[in-house]
Amino acid sequence: MLAGIDYFIVIAYIVGMLLLGLYFKKFVNSSEDYFLGGRSLPFWAIGMSIVVSDIGALDFVGVSGQAYRYGISVGNFDWVGSVPAMLLAAFIFIPYFWRGGMYTIPEYLGRRYNKSVRTIASATWILFFALDLGVLFWASAVLLNVLMGWPIWISIMSTAGVVGLYTYFGGITAVIMTDVVQMVIMFIGGFALVYLSLDAVGGWENMVAKIGTMGPEYQSHFDIIQPVGTKSPFPWTGILFGLTFVMSNAYMIGNQSIVQRCLTAKNEWHAKASMVFGSALKMFIPILVLFPGLMAVVVHPDLADGDQALPMMIKTILPPGLVGLMFAAFFAGLMSSVDSLLNSTATLFTKDIYEPFIKNDADDKHYLKVGQITTLVLLVIGVATAPISSDFPGIYVAIQTFMSYFQGPIFSILLLGIFWKRTTQWGGLSALVIGIGFAVFLNVFKADYFTIEDPFLYISWWSFVLGFIVNITVSLLTKKHSDAELEGLVFSSKIITKNKS
């Protein structure tokens, strides 16, 4: 449990976040302010927010734990698994979404294909985001319980109170700006941890030499490319096809909580630049997260659970003050994941479900109110379902894995939707439904089809491939869209060279 100055720092951070978030209330006067920050935010804030949303506290712990167990190959997720996809998103996809004045990815799918595709995509996201909320509330509560000694229910209520208040009042501006603070603190604390860890292990070369002598299971710890027959979940084929070609693109291009941030940019240049800046910051993440996990192999060689590597390193290596700061950044990472889910789900529900199906002729204030009420309802659902997570220890991984499954088919229809004029509404709809169904089938029978324990990278790849093939086949058999229907929705080389204000 934390004590003294570190305890004070975590409390000060939580209270400061609440005050900062509430301050942004004064910038929310319309639904556009609430969901898109009035389209007025600068690229650097959005870029930082994208990185922080991508690497939440649970991933922070998980990645260093994977580095402890499998070595540096996990760094692929932040290098080839992010940077190319972010650049592709910046120069090809984001300009279409931004120019179209869109609020959500399903909104684009609705315009490009049909209302059913929009509704299925949106409902799927809403369902998974809502499920994820309870898990994240529980994880935050456990962290507060361990660090501060607060009872679980008080921890859940205080997390919900703080995050709920600033998301309810401040909307996405509060979400992005609190991420900026977290990013600054995470980088400063992270670099201090890497510096002091290197000092503790006697330098990089000494660490490599020591790990090399620790036994056969550590022999490939410094191989970034793992062979097909590796026991780790990161064989090069999965990394190349599942991660680089499908999952990373699906995440950076098709994930509402990521893309929504770019749509808050003050102009198209800032929207593109936010992704480019984010990709530059992303390259530092493995240094901050993966290296402490590796160094823990030398400092704490007998950890039963690799996920303890980062917390142990923080506790034993960092000085008082920075320990509190890093744990505050952990907690802020969880808050950041919760606020992103709250705001994105509220946007999806208001724009893709409420506006088209329930009330489409209301004034703007009405939709702002709907967004805020949806945030409150989600908060209640999250708090109510949080204790269920404790009965299912693997639920977070299961939800994340399932999310990765439907991202493959969604990416296949996004990709063909932009790059192939001939794809039709029926092609998109059947690809989405069959692709998701196939991913679920492969997950259920994974033991029959794959040799590695956790084949999520392969499942993403094959569900993407099937979605792609189904989309092409059905599109060729059905009536094509007219040029007028496709205007501003399909690729044109002008999108790369011209910016719109």
Place this chain on the structure above:
Amino acid sequence: MDELERLSIIKSAQINQALGVFIFIFGIIITFAMSYTETFVQQMTDLVAGLVLITIGGGMIWKSKRTIRKFKKTNDK
């Protein structure tokens, strides 16, 4: 420059100012935490981290104050 653009610049500056205050205060707390450390390396780490936060926060406050003053003056003229 139209009124909308001017207001947007002032809004960004106000946001940056709030962020700057938060980061600056945290920098002071981390620098103060030096007094709880045991070794010289720990002391220096807290000092450097605290000063970096103070510099970033202070820089943001200074820049945004300047921007707000400049664009409010433009309006008065």
